[in-house]
Amino acid sequence: MSGTASDNAASGLTAEEVSQLSTEEAMIAGAEADDVFIVHRRERFPIAGTRAERRAERTVALMFLLAFLAAVAFIVVFCGAVPYQWRLPGQGNQNFRYFTPLLGALLGLSLAAIGIGTVLWAKWLLPEEEVVQDRHDRPKDPAQQMLTAATLVQGFHDTGIGRRSMLKATLGLAGGALGVVPLVALVGAMLKKPNRGQGQSLFHTLWGKGVAVVDYQGRRIGPADLLPGGLLTVFPGVPDGVAAGDSPTLLIRLRPGQTVKARKGQAGFQWEDYVAFSKICTHAGCPASLYEQQTGRLLCPCHQSQFQVLEDAKPVFGPATRSLPKLPLGVEVVDGKQYFVAKGDYPEPVGPAFWERP
């Protein structure tokens, strides 16, 4: 071993001696000063200017040229050679459809070429090297550790926290209280008491006695609007009724012969062959909207909970545990036409369960 840690520490060379070395020898000496040993080093092309070397250099240069051309093409496309604004099919220039793919392809090509060129440069043209570095991973000098430990222990002793119990207690109090301040500032500012204020209750929705049943455009819905077996998403006809997260309700007109068994105390909720259930899945709150007319099953597409409408929207498969709440449905006559109204709010909370829910 020609270079060990000891005889090479900081290279052990004077400036005069270093200046006599060739650049390569000085580089090697510098590496050895840091316990980095170049155990193998060879030019890839020891004879300069061979055909193989020129070919390698040309290939790398070709990559960089390709990167240049692709980048220029990217700029040209970006700056207007291809339109970028969306047009309806058959109306105006449709070439915008090539804009994004062209940008991605050209940028990708340019970046790939410069990346591959750089890697090939390193692999083909740089000297082949095998270098070994000392990890300095042997156990450290125990004296060093002890000196540090002594510094820490003595410093701690000097503060006297160990014996000055009054300081310790009061600092603990101050630090504890001050530490809670940021938490209080953030959480306190963001905190909102649940179930307080208009439309903020988890137990109630915007439905209520006499609230009109409307569709998403606010049009009133009546018994004449659905065919047997049909369904429609309806909302409470009040301000914010369509936007609120717990309003969506499925109005279902049963097929002839289908009956829904009502839960206790909900016998009057159905209006002739119409039933209305909350659309918000009782599992995670997605709208359960895939309705299988023939079997009366409702599927929530998020986690595949399934509800049997004919059994009062009882969950029959998947992770949901509670039936969809049922809206008490009634009819009022306006200008000689029948329209649905709610006879009250849902008798239970809508949507996913929570701790306070009985």
Next chain:
Amino acid sequence: MTTVRPNSDGPTVASPRRFDKPRTPQGKAGKWIEERLGVSGAARNQLNKVFPDHWSFMMGEIALYSFIILLLTGTFLTFFFDASMAEVRYNGSYIPLDGVRMSRAYASTLHISFDVRGGLVMRQIHHWAALLFMASMTVHMFRVFFTGAFRKPRELNWLIGLGLITLGLVEGFAGYSLPDDLLSGTGLRIAEAIIQSIPVIGSWAAFLVFGGKFPGTEIIGRLYIVHVLLVPGILLALIGAHMALLIKQKHTDFPGPGRTEQTVAGERMYPTYGLKAGGFFFIVFAVCAALGGLAQINPVWLFGPYNPAQVSSGSQPDWYIGFLDGSTRLFPSWEIRLWHHTIPPLFWPTVVLPGVLFTLAGAYPFLEAKLTKDRERHNLLQRPRDVPVRTGLGAMAITFYGVLLLSGGNDLIAKAFDISLNAMTWGGRIALLVLPPLAYAAAYRVCLGLQRHDREVLEHGIETGIITLLPNGEFIEIHQPIGPVDDHGHGQLQYAGAAVPKKMNRLGNPARHNRVRGFLWPVREKAEIEAELRALQAQEAERRDRELTD
């Protein structure tokens, strides 16, 4: 260890510039800095830092580079995105949504996609890079796990890495929630239900995060600051710490000829490794750019604005959230009702399960050290086959995760293969319990088999595929011994934790610079291979002569 003084006898290439006095502008700039900061010693140390070369070490690099791509493209997007839930009427150039009421967040996402020049490609590169970021971190974690790189002294970096993956999940979720389209809004609705499912504090926490009842008007603005400042800042700091520990502790290396616990072998940072790593950054960027241009991702204009009454079938989160979607689908409808209070079934698969999984992962290095009573420092990696229990546990964990991930798309699988959806759910529930132990057993057996094969090759040599007819009429396959043999022709080399050559073309001088390089194809010089072949043929002929004459 002999230091090579190259080119001392052979023909030389052009010699480099002299170094003793600064002559060039760069040299003078270096002197200027040195006179003020005095960093030449430390800088030389870092320039000469040695990095080992193995394809599996590139996974972490991909993660780092995709994070840089995310910062670059994300900065572009912030110039145009408006994180507001105020309602507007869309009147941009995407005619099909003309006049539709939507949030400003969704409208500005459409603006980026259709009316900002190059906005769509940037958005898509950003999204693809995010998927790649999470994927490469996950595969990097597998590499670290299966090779035992997390062992002392690197437990801290394992924990930091786990923190990066966890924050990556949060960052990704916050990011894809921002456009406020129908898909991401559905995700937020589920997130709200998950927060609400936490016992005791659930509804308080949900009202705190959303500023009131879902959906409210706050969440997009809050997620925005989380996505562009809070989490990226922490990610950046943790990545810095991850890298600093890597530099301090130096990279692990696989065992092999000349590898020791005290040294690291490879290429120096400057110039070779730096050039390769820099080139690789551009290659990773190229892949993201090409995907961003050519492969459509998250076409929010097809989903429409969020509306609590609507959902599309096949609603899936980004892949790295998929395992939680799967666990939610598989978990049975077990609700706990106590004294007029409820613990919803949603709580277990979405809060408890990830908590348990990440705690187990974080505790693993310490559990393994405790159970194996291994308190040594380790800089050399282990081959997965040499630690069958750990490899088995890893296979078990990946199988568990894989079943959850597949179940997150069980509706799409059911549709594509015409399977009952309910059968998919039940299949997933059963597979989640049955497959991981089977995977453990299978991985354990495979490890033992591979170990035995290594020993067999060391003892009997490499199978050459050459069948010879002996004078007595018996056919035998000729084995090429790897090292010296005893009187019975049995090899005397002991297994040392390094890869054992098993193919003729993998044989060669064990010195590293002569070993076969390359991942998919051996990278060799033709003359070298021919010389080796001739030597082998000569050896083989000699051996046959000896066998026949014996």
